[in-house]
Amino acid sequence: MNGQERLAEQSKAWLEAALFDLLDEQPYAAITVTEIADRAQLSRRTFYRAFQDKDALLGYYNQEVGQRYLAALQRIDPQNMVFEDVLTYFFEFWWQERQRVSRLIAQGLFDRTLAQITPQASEIYRVFPAPWHIAGSTVETGYIMSFAVGGFWNVLNTWLVKPHPESPAKMAALLTAGLKRLGETGE
Known part of the structure; x- marks a missing residue:
């Protein structure tokens, strides 16, 4: 796995952790992609490179x-x-x-x-x-x-x-x- 692939996998892990943190605070339906990306300290663009939406x-x-x-x-x-x-x-x-x-x-x-x-x-x-x-x-x-x-x-x-x-x-x-x-x- 090259550096770019490792970074992509790490970004996915951060986004996943951010989603689960947000699940402690509010209903899933209310969580937005922006909130997930912000919590992970990543851009929305990075989110959308990895996932189509929060369901993905x-x-x-x-x-x-x-x-x-x-x-x-x-x-x-x-x-x-x-x-x-x-x-x-x-x-x-x-x-x-x-x-x-x-x-x-x-x-x-x-x-x-x-x-x-x-x-x-x-x-x-x-x-x-x-x-x-x-x-x-x-x-x-x-x-x-x-x-x-x-x-x-x-x-x-x-x-x-x-x-x-x-x-x-x-x-x-x-x-x-x-x-x-x-x-x-x-x-």
């Missing part, structure tokens, strides 16, 4: 966080992990994002993140073929992954909006126990 900036965050999660999953050896380890990992990843995620939840914007990441569910299944994943047709796998992603998303919506959320390890233990009980009732 939010979409950039959603895409970036989804890619980071997918990249992190690829570093895990799924054959040596138990389900609770994966849940712990999931909650630890989102715990690191909790400040931004809680702002999105409070503003009613977290559903955009879900909508942008859900299509990546089949990609997650492909790069992280854990032993507990179902085997089935592409259609069946797609629906099951969408179901799972939606369930996890609802848990994040409930968990990260709390003033004092449980730890990632506690969340993994709670979900593991609950899912185990749920599986026992189906027998």
Whole structure:
């Protein structure tokens, strides 16, 4: 990456940080591109070089966080992990994002993140073929992954909006126990 590309990436990061700062102060609908650029100490022209509008900036965050999660999953050896380890990992990843995620939840914007990441569910299944994943047709796998992603998303919506959320390890233990009980009732 050359100097100009690094500067462009840094500008995007500053604009993203500015947007999230502004989300603490006012509704998303009221935030303007000028305010974002001013907060980032950049020009509107710099903003428009990187993004079409503030929705594209939010979409950039959603895409970036989804890619980071997918990249992190690829570093895990799924054959040596138990389900609770994966849940712990999931909650630890989102715990690191909790400040931004809680702002999105409070503003009613977290559903955009879900909508942008859900299509990546089949990609997650492909790069992280854990032993507990179902085997089935592409259609069946797609629906099951969408179901799972939606369930996890609802848990994040409930968990990260709390003033004092449980730890990632506690969340993994709670979900593991609950899912185990749920599986026992189906027998």
